[in-house]
Amino acid sequence: MTQKVLSSNHLVAVSDNGAPITSDGGNVLLSMFLNSPVVSRLFNNVEFNDNRKNPRYAKVELLLQMLIQVIEGYRNDNVADYLTQDIEHRLVYAQNMASQPTISRFLSHLTNEDIDELQELNRRIVSLIDERSANTELVLDLDSTYFETFGHQEKIGFNYHYLNVGYHPLIMTDALTVTVRQVSLRSGNTYTGNGATEFVQGYLSTGLSAQHQTIILRGDSGFATPDLMETLEGNNIFYTIRLKRMALDGRYVNLDNLLTIEGQLTTDEFEYQAASWDKARRVIVLNDEHGGTQFIV
Structure with missing residues (x-):
């Protein structure tokens, strides 16, 4: 029998005696994490705009279901219809999973205020991680990534580098804690550095912690603009940007x-x-x- 004790909680041990189990058996641990006092408090404090009458699922519940599906490796909303019939999911999460149409309606009705609330949720999570890491340095990696889209989603564009239609968002991560600090969705035809200065300024005004005494930003040549360099210098932030x-x-x-x-x-x-x-x-x-x-x- 293989057994492993969690380093985060020595009272919890995971064992496998070779018996056939569901491929989503890790949901037991995921459910424990999501229902822990600290994590559940974070999600319960999310305030979505919700004008629905007598909804079966709160928007926070739908958000959690989406996160669970992504963590499990499901990338398509259609899997929700399968999960509604999955015994293991019903046992672990003590409720029926929402259907694919319900998930789609949740996504399509998200407002700009809801997106801001999700950004705030991410900041709270990152703040907790920072407190526990006690790092005095912050190494920010500024980059862009690409999401291919299908159909007629709003504000999509053709990207000549990837030769596809989709989105070209900005993303900033911390190399030491491997956390996502900020994300901004942009059309696929947006140049890498467009809006980067405002993006960084927004993070500097809301996302910094007093514990970070040294801050370094790293970026590719697409971010080698005088405005960004002057902004970083004005905030006493070190940087390395490729030319x-x-x-x-x-x-x-x-x-x-x-x-x-x-x-x-x-x-x-x-x-x-x-x-x-x-x-x-x-x-x-x-x-x-x-x-x-x-x-x-």
Whole structure:
């Protein structure tokens, strides 16, 4: 028999004697987590706009069902119809699961205020994680990702990089706690850096904790804008943002004089001021052993 004691709670042990069980047996542990006092309090404090009369399911219950389905690995809302008949889900969650049409109506009726409430829920969760981690450093990774869509969803667009129609959201995560700090949904045809400064400013005004004494932001070349760099400098935040070689003006720097040793990792640096920058900044050059070169401001 295989048995494992949870590191988070030594009173709980998971065992497997080889008997056939449901592939969703992990729901027992997930249910324990969601029903713990701290987590249940977080979700019970979510205030959705709800003008329905005599609803069978509260909106928070529908939100939890969606989260459960995603954690289980189900990516399609249609699975809700299967789960409504699943004995294991009924036993674990002590209620019938909502049907696919109910889930779809929940999603389609979410308001901007509801989305803000979900962002606030995420901030509360992250705040608890920060308190328990006691990290004094915050390493923010700013990036964009891509969600392919189908049908006629609102504000979708064609992305020439991914050659698909969908969304191109901004996302910011912390590398130390592996938590999502903030997300902003954008049309698929939005350039990587568009709105990034306002996105970061929004997080700095609401998401920082006094325990973070050192904050570093990392970003790709799509975020190498003077507005963002000035915003970070004005808030005493360190940053490393990649620059494209072709974006470096040869009138201001001679790239042929950089230190390179074939087969070795070498570093170099120089002062550089682009025409759109308000001042010169240090640019670090990384040459890897395979001949690739990166420029980081």
